[in-house]
Amino acid sequence: xAGVTQTPRYLIKTxxxxxxxxxxxxxxxxxxxxxxxxxGQGLQFLFEYFSETQRNKGNFPGRFxxxxxxxxRSEMNVSTLELGDSALYLCASSSGLRPTSTDTQYFGxxxxxxxx
Amino acid sequence: xxxxxxNSGPLSVPEGAIASLNCTYSDRGSQSFFWYRQYSxxxxxxxxxxxxxxxxxxxxxxxxxxxxxxxxxxxxxDSQPSDSATxxxxxxxxxxxxxxxxxxxxxxxx
Numbered sequence: 001x002a003g004v005t006q007t008p009r010y011l012i013k014t015x016x017x018x019x020x021x022x023x024x025x026x027x028x029x030x031x032x033x034x035x036x037x038x039x040g041q042g043l044q045f046l047f048e049y050f051s052e053t054q055r056n057k058g059n060f061p062g063r064f065x066x067x068x069x070x071x072x073r074s075e076m077n078v079s080t081l082e083l084g085d086s087a088l089y090l091c092a093s094s095s096g097l098r099p100t101s102t103d104t105q106y107f108g109x110x111x112x113x114x115x116x
Numbered sequence: 117x118x119x120x121x122x123n124s125g126p127l128s129v130p131e132g133a134i135a136s137l138n139c140t141y142s143d144r145g146s147q148s149f150f151w152y153r154q155y156s157x158x159x160x161x162x163x164x165x166x167x168x169x170x171x172x173x174x175x176x177x178x179x180x181x182x183x184x185x186x187x188x189x190x191x192x193x194d195s196q197p198s199d200s201a202t203x204x205x206x207x208x209x210x211x212x213x214x215x216x217x218x219x220x221x222x223x224x225x226x
Contacts, residue, residue, distance in 0.1 A: 033214070042204075042216055042217065043204065043206075045214065045215065045216075090160070104150065105162070105214060107161070109159050
């Protein structure tokens, strides 16, 4: 079974630009969660989509948005990039049910975003 | 504010020793806890899951949960240099939303 895939793997942008990241979950998984990882803050939850609906949202500004398509693929968008947005962006997929020993989150390889 | 706290380390242990990694959490509503291992430059990889008080063993790994003390731990027996990584503790109280600690770096010396 193929794992979680993320594209692109690396991105370099300048301040003020916008960026779109893509995530394809494991086949059959309907939930996609997005996380931002930085050395100072660790892994922080951005948002979670289940069956095309945002089910939960973390404490990030409105510049961060996302969506999920009918095939469960998800995209996240960051507008008006700031230097502090430089981070590893990880998506994780799961079946979407209440977390149990049979329904855990599996992470993709991440997209490394550098804002200059 | 839901928080998961971990000592950042590094925790240094010799090869063959037991490594003990600890985590505390603030949200009493947290029901399930996960330990992920993250090698430098890689994404987190799930090691263990626990949701009941007590111990759960899987090979060289034992997770321990004490909900009264709001405390989770991971023991790694017979530590190997390949275990050197950052270990992330995460808790959840809802659907697919994990709250992560900042991780503990483990260094296992040959």
